Amino acid sequence: MSKKFAEKSQRDLADIDGEVLQGHTSEEFKIAIIGCGAAGVATLLAFLEYLPTKFNQKITITIFEKGPAFGPGFAYQCDNNELLMNMVSSTTSIFPNQKGDFWNWMLEKGCHIGGQQILSKSGVAPDRYISRQFFGAYLKSQFEHGISSLEKLGVEIELINLEVTNACVLGDNSFNVTFGKGFLRHFNCVILCVGNTAPKDIFNLGEKSQYINNPYPVNRYLQLIKSNDCVGIIGGQLTAADIAVVLANQGHKGPINFFTRDLYFPLTRCPIGKYDLQYLTHINLEILKSKNRNGISLRQIMRLARKEFLAAGITWNKFFKPSTKQYSSWVRSLLEDDEDFSCWQNLAIATDDVIGDYWNALSDIEKHLFMNKFHRLWSAKRVPLPVHTVFKLYSLFSLGILRHYPHLKGIDASVKNQFSVTLGNSKHPTLTNKVYCDWIINASGPSREISRVDSVLIKNLLESGLILRNPHGGIMLDYESSRIKNNINRELNNFYAIGHLTSGTYYFVSSLDMVSLRARGVVRHLTESLSYDSNPQRCISDFLYRGEYAS
Structure with missing residues (x-):
């Protein structure tokens, strides 16, 4: 200033100074x-x-x-x-x-x-x-x-x-x-x-030493992390990527691990172009509201959304499915332009003008259904990574410093300054694996709660x-x-x-x-x-x- x-x-x-109450x-x-x-x-x-x-x-x-x-x-x-x-x-x-x-x-x-x-x-x-x-x-x-x-x-x-x-x-x-x-x-x-x-303290780690629940500002704790410490990061989106890149830039040599519950990976920011909505419009919303006085259904919105995706040239089912690739392979495919996501990003930005009104028209039950079924899918795709950050992630994966572990189940901190991370197995639900970390940083994003x-x-x-x-x-x-x-x-x-x-x-x-x-x-x-x-x-x-x- x-x-x-x-x-x-x-x-x-x-x-x-010394004031108690000021009148008006x-x-x-x-x-x-x-x-x-x-x-x-x-x-x-x-x-x-x-x-x-x-x-x-x-x-x-x-x-x-x-x-x-x-x-x-x-x-x-x-x-x-x-x-x-x-x-x-x-x-x-x-x-x-x-x-x-x-x-x-x-x-x-x-x-x-x-x-x-x-x-x-x-x-x-x-x-x-x-x-x-x-x-x-x-x-x-x-x-x-x-x-x-x-x-x-x-x-x-x-x-x-x-x-x-x-x-x-x-x-x-x-x-x-x-x-x-x-x-x-x-x-x-x-x-x-x-x-x-x-962020929500998902695993109740509270005030445990070497647990960082709020990742920003990063400079307040980076100097405390030793070069060879194993760092676990809860999340795999933009905030997690930021932390990994900053750690690498300060010369970190130890393992950096992304822990996520699923296989929904972020996209890369594409050049922004104009997209005019054809189906998810205010006119169609008013028609739905006039026929549904007690609130429109999620199914009705999804019908319009699928038509909008088709008009934009996006395959709905393929786009929102979990990745079949490892995170490292996904990052490489982004850099090699295996798929063009600009159509999606232009559509997503266009929905900013209407998404609030559609959300408001849903009943509480339908909103709850959306949060359970679609919120995480939408969020993972909605906020892309800068290309500069994707390049650095690719370098970290290639050097073996950064690794990704999906199916996060729990984190135990009963041993001082050590975290035991439990991971599930998608093919064998009864089997689990453990990864041990010196630090855990919560990069799951701001809590809505x-x-x-x-x-x-x-x-x-x-x-x-x-x-x-x-x-x-x-x-x-x-x-x-x-x-x-x-x-x-x-x-x-x-x-x-x-x-x-x-x-x-x-x-x-x-x-x-x-x-x-x-x-x-x-x-x-x-x-x-x-x-x-x-x-x-x-x-x-x-x-x-x-x-x-x-x-």
Whole structure:
């Protein structure tokens, strides 16, 4: 963050010293954004888009961030440079309809950050993959731009670099927010942008020495792993690949093992092209909903999906079957272009506009059926690996450093600093095999389940009943507005959530596009509900013009 904004953050911290509760007047509307990673930045920028040029209340936006920096958050923090985005530079952006925004920023500002020529150091090009921490620098820059622009409109921005631990709703639909060492602030609106939850501790390894449940940031534990240690990684997708590559780059010589339950392997990122949906459309969805008032069935969606796959030239049954190859052979086939997966990736990206609406139209029973039968298949294929990472995986497999073991059954940690990994046998279910590791790193991805999260805030909100667990992931929300529902299933005015907490309501929430889309939907809903002298129709027309749907 620039010196100006660092000083602003420190000044704000000084202002709250000794504070207990700050009141408000009817002429002032106070908004709290809790968390300032990609979702927080997208929310701030959405205010810049949707706040009218004239409004009749003073607006104050207070942004809380418990991490070291405002902007990059947890996902794009300063970490190992080998952790790459899985989108090329020219298609990466915090804005859902400005695909080239990062690249334009890089040309104008990025290569001059800190007086250094980052362009020459990182080798950035439109068709190359950038490090996640460099994208974090972009988020910081856009965050600062958003603050400056909003302040010119008369909006007051306050940065507080402390953890929010609780919130309670008052009788007049306003909120008290608790943060730091018992400080309290009063707000008219609270927006949760708290980021991803930690992976689920599948085998209850808890606080066992040399077990890493949350793999990021990798730099916090890499130096503790000895060069010849045997490292086991739970998972075989993008996060697992990241960890293996980073270990190899620091000169690791011991075995690195991927442990997975199945044989569903990731794809390689292909050049992105446009695909127009023919069957999985909003028109067909409305037809299904009109005929099924109690919710459409998964079977009905699958009929449309199979037709869509056929139209795109994809063989459904072959595509979603487990691999018949070993992981090492699979990686080699990706590099040799044995199969072209660009049709699938273009189709998958096109479904981002409709997948939430189709998911919302399913009954709870049908959603549960989808999660049991198709969720893991979809997830394994939906997030591809950068080509750069695939090359490194192939090298590690070829050198015999990296190995893959499917049919993971259990992990025992009864012996100090040693893990016994039990593997099944697909052909002989009664037979098992064991692999011993010095370290276990959980790379299974963020948990959709929030009942056992590490966040003090989420635990307190659950206990108080202010939020309610969604059985399909995250918390209960109103689909149209992203307003949070409490434990009596009542929507709370001016209380919103964006990001991973919304995964049970919207299903696919992981991409930057989806995070930005939801942020814009939240801010649009909030600003239209306030008594500003604005033109709501302009906002709605602009929203529809950009090809976006209910959020």
